[in-house]
Amino acid sequence: MFKQFAFLTLLFIGLLTNAQNVHNTxxxxxxxxxxxxxxxxxxxxxxxxxxxxxxxxxxxxxxxxxxxxxxxxxxxxxxxxxxxxxxxxxxxxxxxxxxxxxxxxxxxxxxxxxxxxxxxxxxxxxxxxxxxxxxxxxxxxxxxxxxxxxxxxxxxxxxxxxxxxxxxxxxxxxxxxxxxxxxxxESPKVKYRGIFINDESPSFSGWSAKHFGGINSKVYTHIFELLLRLKANYLWPAMWGNAFNEDDPMSPVLADEYGIVMGTSHHEPMMRAQKEYTKRKEQIGAWDYVTNAENLKKFWTEGLERNKNYDNIITMSMRGDGDVAMGKGDDAENIKILKQVISDQREIIEKVYNKDPAEVPQLWAIFTEVQRYYDAGMNVPDDVTLLFCDNNWGYIRRTAPAKELKRKGGMGLYYHIDMNGGPWNDRWINTTTVPKLHEQFSLAYKSGIDRIWIVNVGDLKPKEMPIDFIMRYAWNPDAISANQTFDYMQDWAASIFGKEHAAEIAEIVSKYSKYNLMRKPEVQDPNIFSFVNYHEAERVQKLWRDFAAKAEALEKKMPKQALDAYYQLVLYPTKASAGVAEIYLAAGRNNLYAKQGRVSANDYAERARELFELDKKLTARYNDSIAGGKWKNMMSDVHLGYQKWSMPRENTLPPLDMVTPLASPSLGVAVEGSTDAWPGTEVKAELPQFDALDKQRYYIDVFNRGTGLVQFTAKANQPWIRLSTTKGKTVKEQRIYVDIDWKKAPADKSSGLIEINQGNTKVPIIINALKKTAPKSKDNYYGGYSGEFSIPANKFSANVPGNNAKWIVLSGLGRAEACMGIDPTTAPSSTPENAPRLEYNIFLPEAGAANVLLGILPTQDVNPGRGLRIAVSIDNGEPVIIDARKGYHDEFKEYTPENLSRSKVLKPLPEFGHNYALISRGKPRRTEVFDNQRWLNATLDVKTEGIHTLKVFMIDPEVVLERIIVNPNDKYPSYLGAPER
Known part of the structure; x- marks a missing residue:
């Protein structure tokens, strides 16, 4: 039986035992x-x-x-x-x-x-x-x-x-x-491979101004060279406050000399930067094709005339002024206008280039609301590349539609590893793992999206590692398989730091990005992880502390010439990410303990302040010290204190509460599984159930609400209840551990009482125990007598191939050790009887309805009209097919704290089970996008208690399974769910 496996401690087990590389990736x-x-x-x-x-x-x-x-x-x-x-x-x-x-x-x-x-x-x-x-x-x-x-x-x-x-x-x-x-x-499999310098203020712009006098050709030549060394060829330049062609006329000249294909972003048509329009707005007039078409055509013509002798891909169509939807929200009217826009733009291309427009590379970016227009039937000439997009947070919105596979212009992908905008900023540090990149880009490529891959990289730094992977992977996606993603990380580390410590560095960089993906820094919150259930907050804190310590220890082994690179690529992102995560954990514990009246709440407030100062020092070292000050201003993004999607004015701590101690010692008691504290709470104190199968140990916290020394005693009224201590004294708090002597405990259900005393103050705590014989099984199984339990998707008891596909392990993907995905992702949809399936042995202590939650990656509606389905059953019962799209709509809107979790886009529905239950309690900023997981709920009929086979069937091939939770117990909510057992 799998007993009390700690979910997060399983992360990356086996990473260092990967098979020897077949080739350097x-x-x-x-x-x-x-x-x-x-x-x-x-x-x-x-x-x-x-x-x-x-x-x-x-x-x-x-x-x-x-x-x-x-x-x-x-x-x-x-x-x-x-x-x-x-x-x-x-x-x-x-x-x-x-x-x-x-x-x-x-x-x-x-x-x-x-x-x-x-x-x-x-x-x-x-x-x-x-x-x-x-x-x-x-x-x-x-x-x-x-x-x-x-x-x-x-x-x-x-x-x-x-x-x-x-x-x-x-x-x-x-x-x-x-x-x-x-x-x-041989030639690359993806023809155009490049990056988009975006979100470039204050970091990139401040750095460029300091060292080069602005974002000019001196900066760009370094970018051109990097791209060529990575065998990339395509660039969208910085555009927030910049105009590539006009700020420095040598920039396009040198781009062409170097051999870089230039473009403009998804909302900057005809080689004109947005800033080129805004500084001429009075002369040109409104960015409105209905009322001002002639002036806009003139503006676009001038842009093409200027750039026609260079190697370009022309962005077609238009959006509203400032990267927003155009018009008043009438899609039919917008489609009609945009068809005319594209027709007129093609005439301009023909006139300027004096050739058939089909001979000039063009793209149409199907971004945000434009996806609706395409789905409604709008299209562009066959020679124009359709540039599909992700959801701004790294999940593609469409695979290649079958009707477009023979398209002359092919299909491309615009993808974010950095985001400034809805649903929330993701710009400070790298939060993207190589396994995620592999899964999403492989999904795109295998479906036929292979003409253009353009990646929003923000300020370029500190996104070095994912940029490196995407550009190399784009040359031949078939050369790196899903089980070689850690091989790539190790090869990447060795290429920079040498082979001696490559495995350690690869593990550290893999984990800091993975833990950030678990909860990105800008959407951290003091109340995300549970402080009372499953030791969740403590486990998350330990993960971060352990790897920050490993990164610091390894720095001492680095040769002098590698120290600057090590700080940029390994130590800073690891230690700074760990610091931000722990700030929110300290703030959350402070908030809870202040509510309970613990004087120790003030210690956690102080810890958050210490970490805040550490964050400043880490940033200062990056900006002022490494490489002799070469990167001054590059690490300037505000990353603490987000209250809405956009960047705050400055870093701020989350709210902290200070406790004023009572004048004399005063007993307080808190128990595992509850945020309440006694005395002072009407409900009775009660520990979660103990059972002889899992042999749990729970805790009781005895704490002081006042000044001086609290002296207490602890006494159980049953001989089978064991306490780690029966008396104590504390200025702040002391933890008592409780377990059961199962040899003395009576059979079946029994109850008892623990009493905590300080003078005349008494706090009784209810104890419930269940002593039953373990079910007999020749196989290992998950489950037990005490409610919710989890199963990692890759810990199956059987993996049965289907007629056209099979489940495969996607190592390192998601929050856990691995996910299960389908190979090939181009397989046709299936019915349960013909589908590949995963089987899990589970123990259910009762007959009746069993609630099963499937935790999947938040894959978008990549093939609209077909479904995004998976099925689940118990034993030989009828499979329940769940469509992950149900109630889901992926169009983005503006987000605020008030509407975020209730928005049309990200609204969690009852069908999503556990996630919805947590939100209904008012947990802040909980969405499948932020959580990097979507929960699907199924209720299954269990005929008898005992050992059963839980079966999960592929229906549509893009669904990736990470975790299963059986019989979720919302009495004990947590972010990650109960550990597997």
Whole structure:
């Protein structure tokens, strides 16, 4: 039997025992760099000398620039100069860099039969690295293909793509060789892969102003280079208070030279930034196509004329001024207007480019209310990419519709790992895990969303790790499976910090992001976790403290050159996240204890203040000390004290209550399972039930409401009730543990009483015990005699494949150790009799109705009209099919504390069971989006008491199961549910 497994302590068990990597998940090519050469190998550097790079001066400027970067990278690694020569003559012992059809050097090698390029020629962003005689050839199919090949060598010799943006240390080496052979990189599976610099004030804008004089080309060249080193190619620039093309006219010029495809955000059409409009608003007039179409068309035409010679993807259509819905809410009228907008924009494109608009890359962002328009039948020409979106918090709103799979323009995804806006800000720190990214991007990709992946990354920092994963994963999503996500984390850590501590760093970074995903900092609240049930708050606090301590201890083992990177990527996000989480835990305990009259409430208020000061110091170190002040202002986001979705003016503590002690010692008593305190409460004090199967231990807190020393006695009226102490004295509080001597306890149900005394003050506490024989079973099972119990989805007793799919373990996903998802996610919907199913052995002590809650990830209505269904049954009973969409609508609106939990979008319904029960008690800010979990409720008929088989069936393939709670007991509510037993 699974007895009292602590839910959160199971997190990540087995992470460090993953199978050996089949390949390094950071690269699709094998590691061809060696420190010792053999016959046929190419020598980059050895014995204090280096090879030279030869590049055709007529090749792309971006290629020549990247060749110089490679030379500098070799210098960083070896401390020896590495010359670059612009020439068209081959030279022995040199690295020959060039683009097929653009470089005379490469074309000469092809013509002479020394280099075969059939596998890459005329392909998109492909390259080959090959030893040819005593030369090393890097040949690209196009400009970016060549650049990617150059940077592939840079990374493999020891220069991380994050050498600038995270101060990743360069791996020093004196001897560098390329193993003889041919290394072919095929074209990426996702054509356009990029980031959106958004939410860039105060952090990114303050940092840029301090170091570069503003958000200008000096900043952007660092971003361009990062993208290229990550083999990405696409950028939406900062736009809050900025206009990329006008603030610094060199920005678009350099973007094109570097090889970056530029775009504008989802609500900035025709290559015009919103700020370009707002500063001309008086001349242009209203952002209203009904009343001001001619002026807007002129404005858009000028934007395209300015940018037409660069590599762009044009954002089509329009929204209201300032990234809001347009019009007065009449969808039919808006659709009619937008159809005309797009038609007119296509005419502008044809006129400006003097070609068929179908030859010019365009996208239509199906963002927020535009999703309704698309669902209502609105569409755009077949050559325009449909850019589907997530729900702003990392769950995609649509998979690729079957009717669009042959679409010429394909389909793309706009995705958030940073959010400023509804439903709530998520911008300060990384709250996104690699397993979540893998699950969501895999779902998108396998359905056919593969033309564009553009990711809102906020200020870029501190979202380095998820940016790295998404850009690498986008090249070939088939190369990293769901069970390799920790392999990726370990490879990522090793690439920056070396192999020695890679596993520890990977675990720490995985866990801090996972715990943040459990409850993101901006939506923390003092009342989220239970302080009286299942030791929940204590367990959460221990998790954070343990990993903050591990991160601090590991810092002492880091070499000096890695300390800046370690602080940015590991220590700060871990320790600062832990501090914020504990601030709210301390505030919650303070609030509860103040309500109970405990003088110790003041200690928790003081602890919250100490942590608040620590948060300031951690931020100051980030901004002022690391890397010699390089990141001044970058960590400026307010992250404490959110009362609505938007960022507060300053960090503030949650409300704290101070207790004024009574003039003399005064007894107070609190018991596990209740927020009340005695004397002073009408209901009787009672501990949760004890039973002989689970052998629980519960606590009683004896505390002081006044000054001086409380002296107390504790006495049980039954010999089978055991107390950890029978007397004591305390200035503040003392805990008494209670358990049962089951050898002495009478059979079946029995009750007793514990009395806590201080002078004439007496507090009786009711004890209930149940002594029954454990059910006999040859198999392990979950459940017991004392109400609610949980089952982790991956702890099944049987996993039975269906006709077209199977359940698989998605390690590290969700709050717990793992989730269960479907492979393939493109499988057709099923009926229970043909579906894959999971089975769990459970013990139910009574016949009758059993309430089963299925905790699933908050997957959106990705395939509207079909359903988002899962089924559950007991034994051979008729499966109950539950549709997770029931009562759910995913359109966003404005959110305030008053309407948030009751809003049309996120309103939890009775069908969602446990979650709704908690909200009905007034728990603040509880929604499936914030909780990262949706609860589905089913009532099942149990014929007899005893061991049963709980079965869970796939109906629709996108539903991901994390947790099952059986017979939820809302007398003892908690955020995470009872631990499994």
């Amino acid at each position: 950071l690269s699709l090519l094998p590691n061809y760099i060696k420190s010792k050469g053999e016959k046929g190998d190419f020598r980059i550097a050895a014995n204090g000398t280096t090879a030279k790079i030869i590049v055709d001066q007529d090749d792309w400027k971006g290629v020549i620039r990247a060749a110089n970067d490679l030379a500098d990278d070799v210098r960083k690694v070896t401390n020896v100069a590495f010359p670059v020569v612009k020439d068209t003559k081959l030279s022995p012992g040199a690295i020959i860099v060039g683009t097929i059809g653009k470089s005379k050097l490469i074309d000469q090698l092809v013509a002479n039969g020394k280099l075969k390029v059939d596998a890459v020629k005329n392909k998109w962003e492909s390259f080959v690295i090959q030893t040819v005689g005593d030369n090393l050839i890097i040949a690209g199919s196009d400009k970016r293909g060549t650049i990617y090949g150059i940077y592939d060598v840079s990374e493999k010799i020891g220069v991380s793509p994050w050498y600038y943006w995270a101060d990743a240390p360069v791996k020093k080496s004196t001897d560098l060789y390329v193993k003889a052979g041919r290394y072919l990189q």
